Amino acid sequence: TGDLKNTLFLGFDRFGQQLAAINNIGESFSWEFINQKFLRELKLQSGEYSGSRSVIHSASASKGSDNFVVGLQEVFIPKGGLQPGRQPERRNMLIAYDWTTGQEKKRVALHYRSDGLAMGPTASTLFYYSRDSKNIFVVNLDKGEVNESVSVDERPSSISLSDDGSILAVGTVSGMIYLYEVVRNNPAEIRIINPTINRNYGEQLVQGSVVTVEGKIDGTDRMSQVLINDQKAELNPDGSFKATVNLVPGKNRVRVAAQNTQSQVISKDLYLNSEPAQQKSSATEHVKQYNKRIALVIGNGDYTATSKLKNTLNDAKAMTATLRGLGFDVTTIENGNYETIKNAIYAFGDRIQDVDVSLFFYAGHGIEVDGANYLVPVDADIQSHLDVKQKCIPLSGVSNTMEFANDEGLNMIILDACRNNPFPAGKRGGTGLARINAPSGTLIAYATDPGSVASDGDGTNGLYTGELIKQLKISQRIEDIFMHTRNNVEQLSGGKQRPWEEARLKGIFYLK
Missing domain, CATH: 3.40.50.1460 (Rossmann fold)
Incomplete structure (x- = not known):
């Protein structure tokens, strides 16, 4: 099964029945651990530059997805050869692989080397730190980009996410541990509760010429007001809002605009088809x-x-x-x-x-x-x-x-x-x-x-x-x-x- 010296990562698949091990030079091995049956061996490397060498610095897996992610640094000789007094060039990246097949699914270029990873709370989100920075970085794998970063007072040395994905723990070189609450749906997002909008078509049939629009602002931003078709809506401290809207026969565009305390505005349009009121069962609507x-x-x-x-x-x-x-x-x-x-x-x-x-x-x-x-x-x-x-x-x-x-x-x-x-x-x-x-x-x-x-x-x-x-x-x-x-x-x-x-x-x- 190869050489497992310098094992960097041990993790289980989502069923908890397969164990994977990855060492620092990108050799990956997996087993059915209960009966110790060897399954496969993979070589994880970038291959982006000819003659390069990939060094694995971190790895992580998520219980709710089929991905495992490695943070690696690719070392290579620049075109034209290595000049006197110069070091080989380095490129930092994250690469996501399919757990079952070992096929690469996504790569994300990084400015700083990834020395520690934690995946979650969603299948496409991960956190990483670098010993060269005093920041924790948040990465969106679906978009292939680093979304944001959080500053830490000291250089991080370890990172872990709670099982429910709500708390991120960061250990530092001096022995301090920092705890961060992981907040989803940030920045603010408008969620329409009534009338219920068909997720496939983005519109809804309404019986009658008047409808009550209800919704909620999800996120951590504090909102100062909500306007529905330029009319002020009732806004509650928990972010819920409500207003009555008049409709004309046929298709209507209803615009909901929310402004936070920093005067930033987000908006959402919904389209309602108004027909004359008639008796209709609630079951059909649902x-x-x-x-x-x-x-x-x-x-x-x-x-x-x-x-x-x-x-x-x-x-x-x-x-x-x-x-x-x-x-x-x-x-x-x-x-x-x-x-x-x-x-x-x-x-x-x-x-x-x-x-x-x-x-x-x-x-x-x-x-x-x-x-x-x-x-x-x-x-x-x-x-x-x-x-x-x-x-x-x-x-x-x-x-x-x-x-x-x-x-x-x-x-x-x-x-x-x-x-x-x-x-x-x-x-x-x-x-x-x-x-x-x-x-x-x-x-x-x-x-x-x-x-x-x-x-x-x-x-x-x-x-x-x-x-x-x-x-x-x-x-x-x-x-x-x-x-x-x-x-x-x-x-x-x-x-x-x-x-x-x-x-x-x-x-x-x-x-x-």
């Missing part, structure tokens, strides 16, 4: 907001090393048809092995960035080990709790993917994954799945309550999925869909199976 819908559906039944399940493939097919009828673009995996499921989740994360609704559905064996939930691929041969951690898909990898990729939309995770415990008798592992906290904007639905086993059903579908599909075809709030499903399943099972949900939704949602 459904119109969520046009872009992506789903990943997985059904596992033909297990090679544990008991087969008769209805999970039927569940996946029925759920696929139901979701497509609701306007979802659905990818379906039947009898997925470990690599197939993991790659499907990676691709799912790429597709759901900035969608309105993302949905993950899994029917098959599921298991809890040491408080963590795992989805069992059809090729998993489980003989110990270590096999579960290495050969199964951690649910945290799915939730992290959805939280980071679609942090502004509605995310749903539906798990009919507690059919029985495939773990051998006498081995570690709980019956059913454990409770986890849903991230903001997410609903996680379980076929049965923590530690219990769900029915595979007597008909063509599992009991839970069969009832859920019936409710999805009825126009009702998302919360009501799962409440009615839960009630029906409890009644049909005689109270033996009790579905439950963990939800942190940001509003009222309809799918139909």
